[in-house]
Amino acid sequence: MWLYAAALVGLCYLLRWYREKQVVSHLRDKYVFITGCDSGFGHLLARQLDLRGLRVLAACLTEKGAQQLRAQTSDRLETVILDVTKTESISAATQWVKERVGDRGLWGLVNNAGISIPTAPNEWLTKHDFMKIxxxxxxxxxxxxxxxxxxVRKARGRVVNVSSVVGRVSLLGGGYCISKYGVEAFSDSLRRELSYFGVKVALIEPGFFKTNVTSPEKISRAIQEAWDRVSPEVKDIYGEKFLASGFPGTLIGILELSEGKNQGRLGGTAVKRLPSAQGVIPALWDRAPHQALLL
Structure with missing residues (x-):
């Protein structure tokens, strides 16, 4: 009996492995739109998908970022300027995408644009600080x-939302962790709604890789700026020792402890070793992608 049970479990794993190894055909004919391509994971992903022959539509916040990306990719890749906080910018980018994909629709939408500051203990921040993120x-x-x-529905394609490990456990005050919890919730509900139309929704949850978002220097500076703005009463409650403690056990403490241990680098030959870009790629071309991938 145990032999039959073991054989059944082994067969299930074999079928799962086979299913996950199946990839979508005709990828070179498919369009993928990526936000936040000026730097970091968005920039890296755009380059890697371009190398694999997909038709990449890369959204950058600045013209400088767009120029740098175009200089490192083929003529297939096209860029557009997009500020995701402005409705008119999103409308213009949407029309731009429609003109390029035509009746084929959009195979992949990768929502990667994001910021991490201002951040600090919640009591030090204002509503505007939260809303900015x-x-x-x-x-x-x-x-x-x-x-x-x-x-995306027309192409029966994919929506890939870049969340974070802090979308599962909140490690610091401010809007960043809150925003990633929201991305997780939105993605889960969207996945259920769009499964009826053959659209798949995946979450990518990177850990602490060296990007502008996880820069200990920038986060420390943002905390100091928030401290400088708080009232004398709040400063008396927390005290300078709290500020100098480095917030052990929180995001900034973990980032400082991991400094130099994470070998992921953006730029040079090490770019290919960054697992976050590798995590997004299967979400776009596997026939049965994981719903969420923690990296």
Whole structure:
């Protein structure tokens, strides 16, 4: 009996392995739209998909970022300027995408644009500090997705939302962790709604890789700036020792402890070793992609 049970479990794993190894055909004819391509994972992903022959539509916040990306890719890749916090910018980018994909629709939408500051203990921040991050990481992602959803549905394609490990456990105050929890919730509900139309929704949850978003220097500077703005009463409650502690056990403490241990680098030959880009790629071309991938 145990032998039959073991054989059945082995068969299930074999079928699962075979299913996960199946990839979508005719990838070179498919369009993928990526936000946040000026630097970091978006920049890396755009380059890697271009190398694999996909038709990449890369959204950058600045013309400088767009020029740098075009200089490192083939003529297939096209760029557009996009500010995900502005409705008119999203509308213009949506029309731009429609003109390029035509009746084929949009195979892949990768929502990657994001920021991590201002961040600090919650009591040190204002509503505006929270909204600055939520506008980009959550509300911008929502509006971009809703604007392009009809094109993704037409292609029976994929929506890939870049969340974070802090979308599972909150490690620091401010809007970043809140925004990533929101991305997780939106993705889960969207997945259930769009499965009826053959559209798959995947979450990518990177850990602590060296990007602008996880720069300990920038996060420390943002915390110091928030401290400088708080009232004398709040400073008396927390004290300088709290500020100098480095917030052990929180995001900034973990980033400082991991400094130099994470070998992922953006740029040079090490770019190919960054697992986050490798995690997004299967979400776009596997026939049965994972719903969420923690990296």
């Amino acid at each position: 939520l506008d980009v990481n959550l509300l911008g992602l929502l509006e971009v997705t809703l604007s392009l959803l009809s094109l």
